[in-house]
Amino acid sequence: MEYVLSTLISLLFGHIKPKSELKRKTHTVTKKMVMETDNEENPRKGGLRTMPFIIVNESFERLSSYGLEPNMIIYLMTFYQMSAATGTSILGIWTALSNGLAILGAIIADSYLGRFKVVAIGSFSTLTGMIILWLTAMIPQLKSSPCSQFQHVCNGATSVQLAVLFSSFGFISLGAGFIRPCSIIFGVDQLAKKENPDNQRLIDSYFNWYYASIGISTILAVTVVIYIQDRYGWQVGFGIPVILMFLSVSMFLIGSPLYIKVKAKESLFIGLLQAVVAAFRKRNTSLPLTDCDDCYHRPHESELLAPSNDFRSLNRACMIQDPQRDLNPDGSASNSWSLCSVEQVESLKALLRVLPMWSTGIMIFLTSRQFSFSVLQAKTMDRHILPQFEIPAASFSVFLVIAMTIWIIFYDLVLVPLLSKYTGRPRGLTPVIRMGIGLIVSCMSMGLSAITESIRRQRAIQEGHEDDPSALVNMSAMWLVPQYIVLGVAQGAHSVGHIEFFYSLLPKSMSSIASAMSTIGTALSCLAASILVSGVDWLSSTGGKTSWLSSNINRGHLDYYFWLLTLLCSVNFLYFLLVCRFYEPGNDGIDRLSNEVEEKECDYRLLPEC
Template sequence: MAGEGREDEKKKKLGGLKTMPFILANEVCDRFATAGFNANMVQYLQNELHLPLIQATNTLNNFGGTASLTPIVGALIADSFAGRFWTIAVGSMIYQLGMLGVTISAILPALRPPPCPSQSPSCQQASACQLAIFYISLFLTAVGSGGIRPCVVAFGADQFELDRRQQRAGGSGQQWNFFNLYFFSMGVALLMALTVVVYIQDNVGWGLGFGIPTVVMFFSVIAFIIGYPLYIRRKPGGSPLTRLAQVVVAAVRKRKLALPDDSGVLYRNKEMDADISVAGRLLHTEQFTFLDRAAICTNSDITAAGLPRPWRLSTVHRIEELKSIIRMIPIWSVGILIITASSHNHTFTIIQAKSMDRHLAGNFQIPAATLSIFSIVSMLLTLAIYDRLLTPLVRRLTHRPTGLSYLQRIAVGLAISLLSNISAALVESRRRSTAVTHGLADHPSATVPISVFWLVPQYAIHGIAEAFTSVGHMEFLYDQSPESMRSTAAALFWLAVSVGHYGGTLLVILVSDFTKRSKQGNWLQNNINKGRLDYYYWLVAGLQVFNFVYYLVCARFYTFKPLEIAGDENMGKVVDGETGSGGCDVELAAGATVKLYYANQKE
């Protein structure tokens, strides 16, 4: 008893806010480096490596696509066998190697082509060897990022789940504050990258511009590893994809069996699920009942040693893991259109800004790409105000530790994001009419006499909306995903971002193809003074209305996962459900009896 007491006391000293500097520093440096690289990388490829525009664009698109897919692989590795800590640590080291390679390429003259002759229109492109070194470096950063992004948010939230029984009973506000802190830290990193790093790259040099994020990342890796003794480290529960596949195979094999009237006789096994249900087992729900057949026990499902055959028999907990993922998909998919609707902030809005009056004082002009800072600043302010002012006020009304639930938070963000595109449409209509009035319709490079600060509201509104939607989306994926698949769930967040960006590209292609056949002509012309970019914004706003209604329907009928609270004295208490009644429960201890539900086989 004394030994157990000392062990419990030792566990209580793990996790908590003291681990955040080590964990978030790693993620901040990842976002800082990624944003610092991407913001100006197209100029580096063209001006330093002398690549054509199309090749430079394809290089960045391929890099972005790879960086968006690797988190899925990293999450599966973490959840299957490596654990989150080691996945983050190894991923950070690989990322560091990639950054070092990019920096060395920018410093050593032998790894890039000679400068263009001042009087010659042609430039020598980078050789195959020079490009190979650069591409390998980019690939390493994409692979390393795959180990960091899906695991940091889950690993950080784990630090606030030491007392799992209390967390399932009422929830800890500290855990949800972590999600606010996570996105706040990301915003700070982006803000620093778009100001400090970009300025250094443009005005000092590429070697120093790439070198600063590389050095910062090195120290963040060291700091993360130093924090090892302080972390709560969850044991991986084996391949989640294998478990899900076993449920499907077992259910298909028993598709002709009749389901029992009493779900309490379905197969349960505490010891078998111990490693994947530390905080409590999932309880039976009445959705997707076809899968319940996987938990019907037959004579052939148990070995002579009394062990279940996993490809023939699954526990209720494992079946509910699959059900949880299926239930999450509709609300997860809402995030795709959120990204699609905002993807123009880095394309069309920049083109608008370049055509407007960007003078701030005297001859100083604001760079068009710098306007995205207003979105980041508004997101940071919203997160701070929400966490410190709004949450305490809303908590009095909702009696929730977090104030708004994550589903309510997403809904608020969706409504606000609609206003961003409405503002964009109205401003573009005014900008275009001003250009026509001043006879500038046929002069796309001319400056339209309208201040660029008219674009600030749509950027600011977008930042406010992101503080609600992105944080709420991540909270939802973390909380409703199975306990053993939370890294995979975090990877789904980045997958939605990736698909959303590709959706934005597809939307532009479709709009351009359809509208160029109309009498008014292509909405998305190279000369935006003659196009109808405002119509495009109204179309996107309409899609957001559809997405909002779709979300409300999904949220209204969403079933929260029912969970049994772990802990001896609390066993049997549940959240959002009722406990089962033993049923076909096979104990794996030696000499244990085996109680089976024998199904009537259909001929």
């Protein structure tokens, strides 16, 4: 579900800016990409004719992947005899792996293999994982038999069965990590041609079509694909993503002769790592008492003469000890893992400065990891909206997407013009204030979840369903909609503010790092959610008591768990207020963002892809 949220935020936030600003931002990325492809492009390659292959590849990958996770908790509990807590933890690790591998995919593409090869490898990996997952539904020996209501002891999945299942998750995660950070930039490679005078308009149009197609794929995944799984079973429900992914791979490879394939170059991620390693290697070296022009390594075109004084121990990374040993005749570093430039060190410091504020966002992503339990709730409630149609339990997350979409559009088109008159800021409220609003509203959503579950559980017990978790409670599943709507508003308010905050405080050269931080935050939140679920399940079941997160949610206490999340959200908000004290008002996020619009050239800041 985190993929869905980041995609919709990218789709909406990426294109709500004024066209004049967007035009300025695309100028530099066009210029940069033209410089990269000058020596490698063929005039007969690239261009608009490659766009259908790239967009279809990414859209079908999203459509097939996004339709798997929401219902996966039901599949794990039914055919692998997993408890609700175990299944939720595994799904959290799966999502964390997919997001974490996106960083690896970006590094490999930038520094070693190039974007075409990485996207191709990722596409085949995703297809392989989906085929394996589909085979688990097709071949009875690859999963355990479902338990009947008359069985007191069920046979769990064997080690081989679990190995097959987890291998499918691994291949899908690897594929997502390789495709998503590279696909959109690979498309820019095709349009950034030197002889094309209309690069800016083409790239603007490409971004519009790219995000729009992914947005449509996202909605179809959480509605149509999930409905097929509920209506026609797992064999068909998992088979559809296989077909879609096969078409995705085929389309991408068919366009191969037409692509401009930019060679790999050094990655900014590697540059930051080199600064850390170089500083560690020189940890026992004394820093010069006064700065001098020859003390620190800097390229000839650099405007920075010396590093700043904060995080001063990192200055050792760019300190020249022996010019004859440390430098080549042309002035470059002889060993980039022992000597870095001043720019590399300052980029690392900029990243360290925003880490405290970045850490406050992990909790709000963690709250969205509770959808597996919400699916179990919806399964026990009346989901009919028409006599002949009921909403699939896993499709209720579409209300979150709708709420987030409406909020972002409403804020941009209605609130920004009103608030900007009073605040004097182009975006109305500062990013920090919007982040704070999102954190508060997320606390409210968890409180609503706790109240709704308490009512549902009480009714289930009153109706005699305490020992029958599959029984339908006389309660409409529409009771779940308010918590989704409130969380959607929270995600919309917080995430866009989060993005603007990073882009305003980090140097323009680190725009890719700003995008990556959202991905890393999602990965860590998924991992934290898995640890939290496992810990709560273990602690609440000590002494032979029924776990709060029991698979029989009528006997468990999901409401207690949601109250715990409400408390954690509140503590996180207090931590957020503490962190805010360390950021000066002039650095609260929007000041540099608005100032950069005035510059002649501005990097186009790509939004989170994973």
